[in-house]
Amino acid sequence: MGILHKFQEGGATMYAILALGILTVMLIVERARSLYFNFKAPAPGFRKALLDLVSKGDLLGAEKFALNTAGETSVGKIAALGCHLRSTAAGEEELQARLDEKLNSEIAGIDKWTSFLAVFGNVATLAGLLGTIVGMIHSFAAVAGGSVSASDRATLLSKGIAEAMNCTAFGLIVAIPALIAYAVFQNRTDKITGSLTEMTTEIYNDLLFLIEADPAVQKSAGSSKASARSESRHAQQPAQQPVQ
16 A cells, blocks of 8 residues: 555556656566577587588588578578578678578567666666655645645645655666666677677678588589579479370
């Protein structure tokens, strides 16, 4: 009853602070699940196994390996795309541009809601400040009112001060956890995106320089491309009718 009573004393501004508090709690739960519990990283030996396939020139096999073993991870999706591009003899500029595009897409998915915690924290502080100002206005109006008795004036003054202080307190109660959570989740997001960027660079270098440095691998990659084109042409050719 004490908290409910103080909430009612805060006036209409308290409902805006309450809405921000609910959104903050929901977002904290969502970010914790996404960044800690549901986030998946590839197995420790993923890159070594991928390099073994690439070094043999089996780019299609490397693409399937990336999708089968790490298809749910950002690194696996980027590696599969890179292997697919190299299997079709994509050049350096195309490979870099497509991998950068995929990397930015994955980072945007990881970091899409974190910044809203800072927004909610700042807005909750401002909402509390607004309630404080409104409460002080009510207090000054009570003091300046000449048509009420001294006892009623004191009651109105105390209500205005209570409104101001409760709005300030509840605004800070929402803002402080939101800003702390933002700092924690932003640090986690920076670590994930930094690791993802580093692994993407490593995969790019492996696909680019390993294939260019080894003619046998380059020849095998070209054979994979020719085979894929041949299969595509055969699949699109209509069946010949027997000669009567």
